[in-house]
Amino acid sequence: MIVEICSVVIAACALFVSVFTAYIQKKHDRISIMPICFIVEKCHEGNLAVLIRNLGLGAMTIDKALMTRGEEVHGNLIEMMPKVKQKWEGFSLEIEGRTILPTQEIVLIAINPRSESIRQAVKDALTGVEVSISFHDVYGKEYHKEKRLGGWGIFEKDFGYVAK
Incomplete structure (x- = not known):
């Protein structure tokens, strides 16, 4: 049970980091060709x-x-x-x-x-x-x-x- 909860939390954190990284990359791409x-x-x-x-x-x-x-x-x-x-x-x-x-x-x-x-x-x-x-x-x-x-x-x- 604890292992399953930990894996869900880790997966949610990974998803958050991926979305945040994509947002920052998109912002960087726009600024870099301004x-x-x-x-x-x-x-x-x-x-x-x-x-x-x-x-x-x-x-x-x-x-x-x-x-x-x-x-x-x-x-x-x-x-x-x-x-x-x-x-x-x-x-x-x-x-x-x-x-x-x-x-x-x-x-x-x-x-x-x-x-x-x-x-x-x-x-x-x-x-x-x-x-x-x-x-x-x-x-x-x-x-x-x-x-x-x-x-x-x-x-x-x-x-x-x-x-x-």
Whole structure:
């Protein structure tokens, strides 16, 4: 009788451990392929760029992308830029519905200004723009990321290192 009770208790404990382990494994699997959205402002050697980069291990699909400055709202960044007399290095018109794989990126805008006036005009147009990205992972879990552009001041100084 005691042996039978012990075997039932041990079987119940084993079942509990199995169910709990499956729950933890499922949670781990979801977290391990979670996308991490990073909105990047680049200002290096005169080049200016704004990118959406996926630093996570899972794909991210963009559901909604909004660029706002005051009352002005657009679905991309290039429509907010001034007219310049040179070609853009890259830009994206359609952002919503695109999937960014791990370590990949979407170029919102990129330019290598030929003059300081073009560089300043683009920087002025970007300053204060709020980039808002809503996206989901492969499991359908939704995320949101926002960033206000314009942290250019920290990039203007010489870091004391020059490549040779």
